[in-house]
Amino acid sequence: MSVEKVLVVDDDTLGREYLCETLTRGGYDIVSASDGQQAIARVGREGYDLIFLDMKMPGMCGMEVLEKVKAISPETVVILMTAYGTIETAVEAMKKGAYDYIIKPFSPDQIERLISRVNERQKLIIENKYWRANSNIDEKLNPVFSRNSRMSQIYEQIKKIAQSKASVLIQGESGTGKELVARAIHYHSHRCEKPFIRVNCAALAETLLESELFGHERGAYTGANSKRVGRFELANEGTLLLDEISEISPNIQAKLLRVLEEEEFERVGGEKTIKIDVRIVATTNRDLMDEIHKGTFREDLFYRLNVVPIHLPSLRERREDIPLLVDYYLKKYSIENDAIVKSVDKETLDYLCQYNWPGNVRELKNVIQRSVVMGSSEVLQREQFTGLFIHQDLKQTESTLTAGKAIEDVEKDLIYNTLEKTGGNKTKAAELLKITTRTLRNKLNRYDAESKSSQEREIISCVK
Known part of the structure; x- marks a missing residue:
């Protein structure tokens, strides 16, 4: 969004006409006002991208007009003008919402440079709003991010199960977005204002994982120099994600089963029973039924976790989503890295759609990020992806x-x-x-x- 419509507010006729003429030559749509009351009335009736506002005017000073304008139209950019500038005045103006402060007399070049900065600022504001909105969509798994019927069914399933307390087991290949689905369940639930806590079960040894989940009392084991609150306590009234649940030992499986059934536990080395209210979501990239047959996973724990099962398809099973995801990550990483890349050509997109993506969405995301960072043109071509797959x-x-x-x-x-x-x-x-x-x-x-x-x-x- 660039500046188009400008309001010039100044009681000095010559100064007002000079600025209006300068802006008109720049191709802007100019409206003027000779005092604060007239300016406020205009702002109330019409929208302006930018206002040049004189500081000293009879009746209502520029500071008063600034406050009223910002109350009516917070997004309008206001630049104050004065022949008597001080640091204190500038600081006060910025606090009240002014974008900048310019000292009279000024040249046309100064005005053009100032408007260029305003344009850049407005562009960044719009882009940030867009990506904040899309970040929420991404986290909450809005259906706009998939054209696949199976994924659409999963989105609908999320909305239905979110308000319940039932445990959810999310299965799928690595990189398919299991954690994203877990977060979506949390964000759509009445627990959304409460904590979402994640623990990677595969990353910790048994003793460390037990302490991480349930906490420990001081002196519970060598090195336990202070009491530690575990993830279950941190997630109370919220959601706890047990990532890679298939990796936990039989001993931890037994303790976890008890927590799920009784909603209580004791810290390691402690005797006090702690009651909790936690929604459990577990993820795995393995087939837990196979693990049960191998004897590495408890069948009773499986059924306790698998109250609501969700199986995420691989990216190669939902190829129609690849163009959508490519476009999303291109825009995301171009903005984040201030890159010039804007799109991929058709041949390259076909190439990306044909690739099997063994790493699924995570691999696509990383490939696009690298190509954007290394890209040297606005349109990515196939040769720029050489070596990434x-x-x-x-x-x-x-x-x-x-x-x-x-x-x-x-x-x-x-x-x-x-x-x-x-x-x-x-x-x-x-x-x-x-x-x-x-x-x-x-x-x-x-x-x-x-x-x-x-x-x-x-x-x-x-x-x-």
């Missing part, structure tokens, strides 16, 4: 090289291509090739000794 690129490389080549040559070319894609990082390359770093180094040393090609020597010298 390592899983697919390696598979394609191996398939291409295999035809008509000896196995050893294929191996050598695959190693060189992988090193190029990882920027010479041997550790990363070894991981992708599923060999040890030592094996990779031995092969490179052998290739170096056998190399007859200057090109091969150059590649080897670069990655060493």
